[in-house]
Amino acid sequence: MRPTPTAPLRGPLLRGARRPRVVLVGRFGAGKSTIFEAASSPVVRHEHLAGLGGAYQECIVDVGLDQISLVDLPSIDSLHRLSPQDQVVLMYLLWGDQWPEVAPRDAVEADSDFPAPDVLVQVVDATALEQDLELALELSMLGRPMVIALNRIDEARRKGRYINVQTLSARLGVPVIPTNAAMGKGVAKLFETIVAVAREKSCPLPQPPTRHIAESLHALQAVIATPEIENIFRVPRALLLSQLAENDDYFLSAIGTHFPPLLDKITTARAAAEAMLPRPLPEEVHADRHHRAALLHEAVSSARGADLGDNWRHGLDKVFLHRRWGLVGSLLVFAAVLFIVLQISALIDAFTSARLAEWVQQWQPDTTPGVIGRAVADGLVGLVGIVAPYMLPLVLLLVLLEESGVMHRVAFVVDRGFHRIGLHGGVAVPFLMGLGCNVPAISAATATGSWRERVVAAILITFVPCSARSAILLAIGGKYLGGAGVLAIFVLTLFAIAVLGKLLSWRLADSAPGVVQSIPPYSLPRWSCVWRKTWSxxxxxxxxxxxxxxxxxxxxxxxxxxxxxxxxxxxLTPVTVWWLGLPEALGVPILFGVLRKELSMLMIQQALGTADIAAVLDPTQIFTFLVFLTFYVPCLSTFAVTYRALGRKEAWFSATVSLASALVLSGLARLILEISQRMV
Incomplete structure (x- = not known):
């Protein structure tokens, strides 16, 4: 027997009070927000930094068993000659909302909640590396654990620029993770590294200025090397020295206010430094940092022939992972799956359940034992009619797409769309599986994810028309209402799922962590894994x-x-006659739908005493009845699997939501159609 793979559990877990605060920082356009969106939660907090600060967004993200608080800060280009907006960003990087005594107290809101970050993640544009390396040298002076996300690495290679990631990491003393945030590549590895850095609390290597700059700043460094300065500013000495050397207005004015005697000493030390240099001190310090960034860029990058990436894998990713075309690619995947399954199911159904049903119909028992035997046969035929033509082909095809890596890409692309109903893109497979049968779809949706996501997904999947409900809609609706009527019911289903998802997200908004969608390489499915997943x-x-x-x-x-x-x-007269406006005889088919929806159509014909439903029901009644059956309490099997996966409370809540939705939507449908008929 093959041993079960194990992984060491690193502790203590970073959750709750130990959850680290991670901020994304970088220049405008480097890809900060793209990385945030790739991992963000359906529930994102949007706030403004105090004073002149710009907007930031924050959410909780699950990274394995650990969690982080992820913050997307406003962009910042450099710490040289800070603008008022960039100055606020720097103050939050240093102190969070716990600003020292030298900070302007009126700028901090009383109810602000922005602890100082535990880890900095600089998002670097690999196609403009030299500019970002200068900011990296500046951020290293903050003395906080740091990770570099080397974004757009594929684009840089296509332009003929190759970056030695290992050398860059060694020179800066921080992990450097290549990413393509727009396609989700490397993002999972990035967040795993962030958690490791947060646990180890490893800081960047010191990046001192060149020798002649350091010698010129000895006098200035001696002036600020006092416990009083360090205690009141709570700033790393290297950063404070650099800011004072570049004549930063904020730090100079703060020293002038709190330590007036030191202001003259700083002015004298700066003048002595400038006397040793060919240009003004601020220009020399900035030019030195720019020169060191250029040397580092030259050491870690090289020009080669352009890597066009023209292979079939890259071509597929350009379709599946594109911000716009990816949705088209995902829709094509869904359409292809449904088309193939429908084609296969029609063939399988003709040779399995259809023949069995025809054979069982010949048995018309009169005795109680015979009735029970016929009922058992009907149940087994119904099972074959679900599993053989619909369920097995659909699940098998979806597992093949998962094992090949296609469904992970679909999940990444539709992730932001599912955020609108409080879920992540990973539930795309269970939702598609629900078109065959809601039972395995709910089992798949409740196997992973947070408790909140399992509850929301399980409830929403009960509204996905399974093969039994779809068969009723197509058979009755298609015959008596036409394509427009059937399409209207399916559109109403999508609308109900979207609205209900919003409502459930508000109900469970207190726990909605983000999830990083991994993008594995394409691979040929292994049949052992395919059959094991299909069976599970x-x-x-x-x-x-x-x-x-x-x-x-x-x-x-x-x-x-x-x-x-x-x-x-x-x-059931209050429901059938009073509320839905249907014949009293349809009470049994309604109850029958709770146990076995796939045979409701036969019960309707038996209850009405005719195969021509239009002879008894008008179009309004047919549409109302089909809407009610579509949203009506899920079948007993769906209720049972929900009960097992989520417990009694959530199972009954799901059934109540389904019943309430069926009554409300079918009642509204009847009202709207009757009013429209009177107006005509």
Whole structure:
């Protein structure tokens, strides 16, 4: 037996009070916001920095078992001659909202909540590396753990620029992670590295100025090397020295206010430094840092032939991971899956469940044991009709796409869209699986993710039209309402999922961590993994659906055999007649839908006494009834798997939401159609 792979658990876990605060910092256009969006939560906090500061956004992100608070700060180009807006960013990088006594107190809001960052993540544009390296040298003076995200690395290579990541990391003393944030590549590795740096608390290597600049600043350094200065500013000495040498207005004015005698000494020390240099001190300090960044750039990068990346993998990624075309590619994947499954299911159904159903229909027992036997046969035929033509081909095809790496790319592209209903793109596969059967879809959705996401996904998946409901819609709606009527019901389903997702997100907004979507390389599926995953996602059909289908068929058959169906029709009159405006005889098909939706169509014909439904129901009644069946309480099998995965409370909540939605939407549909008929 192959040993089970294990991974060491690094502790203590970074959660709760230990959760590190990570800020994304960098120049405008480097890709900060793209990385934030790639990992962000459906619930993002948007705030403004105090004073003249710009807007920032923040959310919690799960990284394995650890968590981080991720902050996307306003962009900053350099610490040289800071603008008022950049000055506020620097103050938050140094102190958070706990500004020292020298800071202007009126700029800090009383209810602000911005602790100082634990880790800095500088997002660097690999196509403009030299400019970003100067900012990296400046940020290293802050004395905080730091990681560099070397973004757009693929684009730099296509332009013929190759960057030695190992050398750059060694020279700066910080991890450097190549990324392509727009395509989600390297982002998972970046966040794993961030957590490791936060746990180790490793800081960048010192990046001192060149020798002649350092010698010229000895006198200035002696002036500020006092405990009083360090205590009141709480700034690394190297950064304070650099800012005073460049005549930073904020630090100079703060010293003039709190230490007036030192102001003359600083002026004298600066004049002595300038006497040793060919140009003014601020220009020399900045030019020296620029020169060191240029030398570092030359040491870590080289020009080679352009890497056009013209292979089939890169071509597929240009489609699947493009910000706009990726959605088109994802829709094409969904359409292809459904087309293939429908084509296969029609063929399989003709040779399996259709023939079995025709054979069972010939058995018309009169005795109670015979009725029970026929009910068991009906239940098993119904099971074959779900699993063989619809469920197995759909699940098998989705697993093949997952194992090949395609579905991970689809999940990355649709992630932001799913954020609008409080979920992540990883639930795209369970949602698509729900078109076959909601039972394995809910099992897949509740296998991973946070508790909040499992609850929201399980409830929303019950609204995805499974093969049984779709068969009813296409058979009855397509025949009597036409394509427009069927399309209207499917569009109403999408609208209900979107609105309900928003409402559930508000209900559970207190816990919505972000998740980093990994982008694995393309690979050929291994059949051992394919069959194992296929079985794990369909085993609930055997363990849960089969007994419930059989028991449900037996119960309903006995009710009909002993004449109890009339009682059911009378008890459901408030729903069928008063609210939905339907014949009283449709009470049994409505109840039947709770146990086995896939045979509701036959029950409708039996209850109305005719195969021509239009002879008894008008188009408004047909549309209303189909809307109710679409949103009505999920079948008993779906309720059972929800109960097992989420517990009694959430299972009953899901059933209540489904019933309430069915009553409200079908009632509104009836009202709107009746009003429109009267107006015509």
């Amino acid at each position: 996602r369909t085993e609930d059909i055997v363990t849960i659906v089969t007994p419930l289908l059989v028991v449900g068929s037996v119960v309903l058959a006995l009710l009909s055999h002993f004449g109890a169906d009339r009682i059911i029709d009378i008890l």
